[in-house]
Amino acid sequence: MDIIRKERALSIVTKLKSYSYRRLLLSLIILGGFGFVRIPIEMNTEKMLKEQGFRDWSPSMSAREQLTQASFVGSIGGFRSLIASIYDLRAHQAFRDKDWASVEKFRGVTTSLQPRFAKHWDLAAWDLAWNAYAYYRNKSEWAEDGVESWQMKNIMMPRYLEKGLEFAKQGAEWVPESYRLSMVVADIYSQKYNDPELASQWYLKSSQADDAPPYVFRAYATHLARCEGKEEKAYEVTSSLYRSTRFGTRALTLTVRRDMERLEDHIALSAANKMSLEQLESAALSNGSTYLDYAKLGMHLLEVKKDLKATLAVYREIVNDKNAPLFYSRKLLMLLARNPANQEQAYEALKKLLKRSPEIFRRQDLIEFTKLETSLGASKNNREK
């Protein structure tokens, strides 16, 4: 046995000796030299990767705290996207369980792991600003305890709304090339904070992205139209949109029509109150005047001078202008119907117009129309027709 052991020990020693240390040293020198050559190239490559947006996550202490150990190791080891998807699933499960604190935590992880994926931010904002907010609103309405209800309304709801907004804003910073997150910020300002001014600013930003669908710019125009003191700018935007869609290939939306009418009424009324009849007349009769100048004059005659006959004459001029929107025909007929002698004729014309272009009739117009119908004693069958 001793002989065998000795032989074995000898063989190991022989092997070690034969293994030239010079070769080991040479290998280390090559490895080191290679390291020094490749490091600048790799640093440059890393820089390029960073510039092209491939280095959007770094394992900081906060990331380590957010992730489990396995997830952290997986994220470093090249499975970051997969780990983000797993946390996305966990967030979805937490959403189903109405565990909003976990939803917030998991959405935070997904967005920090893949900040350049717009959908992660979108879902985070949606879960908190809409779902969590609605959950606490419903709960507060049904809560029997007044203090609890107050807490939900004044602490939980605003908190989740702010969190959702924060996610959307951070996302918009990370993915500025996408329209989506700026639109989400705008939606929150519009639907939750009821702030059309901030909403219009974000809709404008969103509409400037290359991938923005046309409705985002329309949303900008609509929200701008709701901003007090910005009617001139809103009219500029809305009228350009109105003309590009009315005379273009796309269909004109109801909102643009309504905004256009509201803004033209506002501008006309404002001019009617500020300017004298002479000024308005000279503006309307001057070369290069538009139907809007006539509308201002018409508004002055109607609201200030209370001269229906003259107003009708002005509105006839407007209706003859090809550029004037169709709702002026409805306005003219409605004005005509104010005179009992013309009611029958106006009613028939309005009926035809309603059949041809129902979109130019607003709710109050339909109420007026029904009243007119009732006063004329039109039969129910006739009305239905």
Place this chain on the structure above:
Amino acid sequence: MSADKVKSVKDDLVLQHKLFSLSRVWAIAFNTFTQLVRMKVFYFMLIFSVLIIGANFLFLNFTFEQELKILKDVSFGAMTLFASIFSIVGTALLIPKDIEDRTLYTILTKPVPRFEYLVGKLIGIIFLVAVSLVLMSFLFFAVLYFRQHGILAEEIKMIRGGATDAQKEYLKETIFAQGVRPELILGVLAVFLKAAVAAGVALVVSTFASSTLFTIIVSLVVYFIGHAQSLALEYYFPEGQIHGALQRFIAGIVAVVFPNLQMFNIFDGLITGQSISTTLMFRLIGLTGFYLTIYSMISWILFAKKEL
């Protein structure tokens, strides 16, 4: 036979024997590939198929972006895992198995330089990884293609009153942007390059390792450090803050010795719709070639005079 004749035959043989022969390397590489295929490694395709088909059908309640992303994540994750395992375990198994089967002695007693043997083995492994990645990609792209069309049809169906041509076009553009894109092939290529470097590392380790298990463990540790090194350096020594000599020394050693595998992790970005420049891709290919050349050289230096 006269002495002159013997000398001339000897000279002829010496002249005919090239120092480096691609055909010999190819013969070894092909045999390595065959040897690995006979180990029934392609059974992994069954697991891969179950994974991606499962990922395709399990998450139907999500938005299409999430659904397609999960499918891509699972597929790329599985590709990375399988390719890395193949390259490390396959390389770690080969030399000890050749010694155990005595194949190595048969090869080396012939006029085959050890360098050719090592390069042939490495190419064989890389070839196996490439074939398995091609198979996985084929399945992945097919499933992704059918899924994106399925989602498009579902989305169009959901629009009340029927979708207009503009709506259909918009949906198609949006859905397909998350579906099959040529950039995803570059992601697969990056997975392959990383696996190739990992195989190179395992080859170096296997030339001085005493067991297969040792090779696998050491290679996995290097693989992990290779992923973490650039991030660790960035974390511990933020830009411009490496002041102390010790800090510089540690940072230098880590960066010099271990390969930077994090560099190849580009599919995270490609999955979410980012694009990579051709220059950057060529850089990664060039660096991989550089790594493999150096690792082959080191392996040869360590293996050349090794007592077998």
